[in-house]
Amino acid sequence: MSVLTLEVKEIIEDAPNLKTYVFEHGLRAKPGQFVMVWMPGVDEVPMSIGWQSDTQFHLSIALAGDCTKAIHEQIKVGDKLGMRGPYGNPFTHEGYKNIVLVGGGCGMPPMLSLAQSATKAGVKTTVLLGGRTKDHLLFEKKFKDLGCEIHAATDDGSKGHKGFVTDVLEKELEKGGVDCVYTCGPEMMMVKVAQLAQDYNTPSQVSLERYMKCGFGICGQCCIDGTGLRVCKDGPVFPGEVALKHQEFGKYKRDSAGVKIGLDGCRL
Numbered sequence: 097m098s099v100l101t102l103e104v105k106e107i108i109e110d111a112p113n114l115k116t117y118v119f120e121h122g123l124r125a126k127p128g129q130f131v132m133v134w135m136p137g138v139d140e141v142p143m144s145i146g147w148q149s150d151t152q153f154h155l156s157i158a159l160a161g162d163c164t165k166a167i168h169e170q171i172k173v174g175d176k177l178g179m180r181g182p183y184g185n186p187f188t189h190e191g192y193k194n195i196v197l198v199g200g201g202c203g204m205p206p207m208l209s210l211a212q213s214a215t216k217a218g219v220k221t222t223v224l225l226g227g228r229t230k231d232h233l234l235f236e237k238k239f240k241d242l243g244c245e246i247h248a249a250t251d252d253g254s255k256g257h258k259g260f261v262t263d264v265l266e267k268e269l270e271k272g273g274v275d276c277v278y279t280c281g282p283e284m285m286m287v288k289v290a291q292l293a294q295d296y297n298t299p300s301q302v303s304l305e306r307y308m309k310c311g312f313g314i315c316g317q318c319c320i321d322g323t324g325l326r327v328c329k330d331g332p333v334f335p336g337e338v339a340l341k342h343q344e345f346g347k348y349k350r351d352s353a354g355v356k357i358g359l360d361g362c363r364l
């Protein structure tokens with residue numbers, strides 16, 4: 097774990113309301129791990145490590161609320177951002193030959209990092225990209241350049257299958273031969289992915305998002321009801337069958353004060 101203050105070398109507008117911040121630093125994080133990014137006077141928020149090389153890593157930050165708004169509006173190329181990490185239990189693909197990645201929205205950065213690691217190890221990697229429109233499909237070229245097979249699904253049908261990315265997953269699972277399914281993105285999508293994988297007797301790994309404070313397992317903010325597991329330390333990546341046992345998976349989460357809120361952020 098490191099505490100870093102890094103200069104932003106480049107900012108790429110990858111999708112509406114999503115900016116990718118490029119840092120020249122070899123973080124060597126495992127796929128699915130995250131850093132806590134600090135915006136002084138506002139908040140500190142978890143962000144997944146996306147694209148990585150020996151000398152660079154990317155954070156793709158979607159506009160959500162106060163902290164991400166401050167980063168989007170105030171941080172320019174040449175400015176510095178404070179962060180600590182990497183933290184968390186990563187995705188693993190050891191022993192697998194054929195895997196399927198299912199992602200949507202700001203769940204795509206860890207999928208990209210996983211695709212880099214898996215394709216480097218010679219694992220056949222199929223990526224199912226979901227988004228509201230074709231403009232919301234992230235990192236298509238990067239996945240293609242890695243040699244992944246790609247299938248898109250959009251809500252409006254502007255690219256690929258018109259409908260849910262999980263419809264495409266079901267077709268892939270029907271074909272057979274999938275060793276593991278991985279997912280990160282909207283929680284209801286991840287619930288469906290974990291259930292489908294279970295229906296087809298296929299292992300899955302899901303990356304959960306919960307409000308975090310310490311980010312490394314001591315404050316208890318991110319404990320999940322039912323299992324008591326900590327998203328920051330025992331996760332964010334959990335086996336699908338464990339996630340399906342979490343009482344709150346697909347149902348609710350907690351705000352910074354620990355109060356139960358809906359997955360849409362509204363009070364229950």
Ligand SMILES: Cc1cc2nc3c(=O)[nH]c(=O)nc-3n(C[C@H](O)[C@H](O)[C@H](O)COP(=O)(O)OP(=O)(O)OC[C@H]3O[C@@H](n4cnc5c(N)ncnc54)[C@H](O)[C@@H]3O)c2cc1C
Nearest residue numbers: 141142143144157158160161162163164202305306307361
């Ligand atoms: C392990 C992990 C990795 C993440 N990786 C990324 C990433 O790569 N890119 C990205 O854009 N975002 C990522 N997030 C989500 C990101 O941390 C939140 O969107 C961010 O904290 C919102 O902060 P804010 O102050 O802008 O919004 P707030 O004002 O705090 O909240 C805005 C809305 O987002 C909801 N929210 C806030 N934090 C979370 C959270 N942690 N999980 C679920 N909902 C939340 C609130 O309930 C509210 O509805 C990740 C979260 C986790 C736990």
Ligand code: FES
Nearest residue numbers: 309311315316328
């Ligand atoms: S954020 Fe403190 S234990 Fe997870």
